[in-house]
Amino acid sequence: MSGNGTTPGDDPLQTAVWRLRSRACWADAAALLPVDTPAGALQRASLLVERCLYTERGWQEAEDALRTAEALAHTDDERGAAACERGQLAYAATLHRVRDRADEARAALGRAAALIPPGAVGRALLDFRRGLLAENLTHAPQAARAAYRRAHAGATAHPDPLLLSFTWRHLAGLALRDGELSEARHGFAESLRILEELGYLVGTAPALASLAQTEPEPEASRLREEAGRLFRLLGGVPTWLARQLAPPEPGVATA
Structure with a gap:
């Protein structure tokens, strides 16, 4: 999830979620979403993972939401998206020195890459997160630049x-x-x-x-x-x- 609810004609639910999310009200936004569908569970997990990155709190709630999303994922796209969120949560925990989960982040993003093919809608976000890992955990700026450029191209191709x-x-x-x-x-x-x-x-x-x-x-x-x-x-x-x-x-x- 990156830019939901930002264009005219969007689902009113997504518009409400977007407005809360953009004002740092991630928990309130997550509370609006269904937890018994793959899409709702995944979006809820994504919001709570983002809250961890921005606030350095809410780790257990994000973990619980992510486990729910992983349990409900049935297609490769759903499993890949859940793995991408798993990698992002592990990255955030490592970045903020809550716990070293760098190996978990790499493994989860690698699993996501095996499930989300190049050119797919979710690939740009995955490439961006692989760039974050390369820049901030691996300290490999050239690899990060390449990943960010792929993400930039993907975000342009799939607006x-x-x-x-x-x-x-x-x-x-x-x-x-x-x-x-x-x-x-x-x-x-x-x-x-x-x-x-x-x-x-x-x-x-x-x-x-x-x-x-x-x-x-x-x-x-x-x-x-x-x-x-x-x-x-x-x-x-x-x-x-x-x-x-x-x-x-x-x-x-x-x-």
């Missing part, structure tokens, strides 16, 4: 604007690491533009903070201040953004 905003931002982050300031600024700006168009508030503050890294003063400070305002509005979510919003050390340039 998924939310996922596209994520691939823009992560590709821009790698460009910034390589000193490609203009490329990084463009990618961060595209990511922010899409998120603002979608109204995905919980992702807008990180996008603002990322763009601030590529801008000179006073624009950098203005972007960080706006990111901070949204961060506080959403109750300090995502938790990891607090470090990025800390004022730069005196004498250290932001662009």
Whole structure:
């Protein structure tokens, strides 16, 4: 699940879920969904896994929801999507140092890759998550870049604007690491533009903070201040953004 409920004519249920999700109300969004169908159980698990990534809490609830989704999955697509969520939960737990589940994350995403063929709708999200693992756990930026580019192409081919905003931002982050300031600024700006168009508030503050890294003063400070305002509005979510919003050390340039 990435961009459900974001276009005119969507199912009213999906629109309600989207609005709650975009405002960091994952538990409320999950409570609207049926738990006795493969699609409902999977979407519910996805929401609760995302909450773990953004808030560093709710691990057991996400685990229980994921087990339900795995039990209800019958087709390769359903099993692949559940494995993708299993990999993401293990990745989040490792990233936030709750428990080292890196091997589980790799195995689950590998299982998902065996079930979701290249070019399928769910493949772009899987490629993106494999990029996250390569960048942040394996520390292999070249492999991460390749995975993000595949995800970017897939999110374009099967229009998924939310996922596209994520691939823009992560590709821009790698460009910034390589000193490609203009490329990084463009990618961060595209990511922010899409998120603002979608109204995905919980992702807008990180996008603002990322763009601030590529801008000179006073624009950098203005972007960080706006990111901070949204961060506080959403109750300090995502938790990891607090470090990025800390004022730069005196004498250290932001662009």
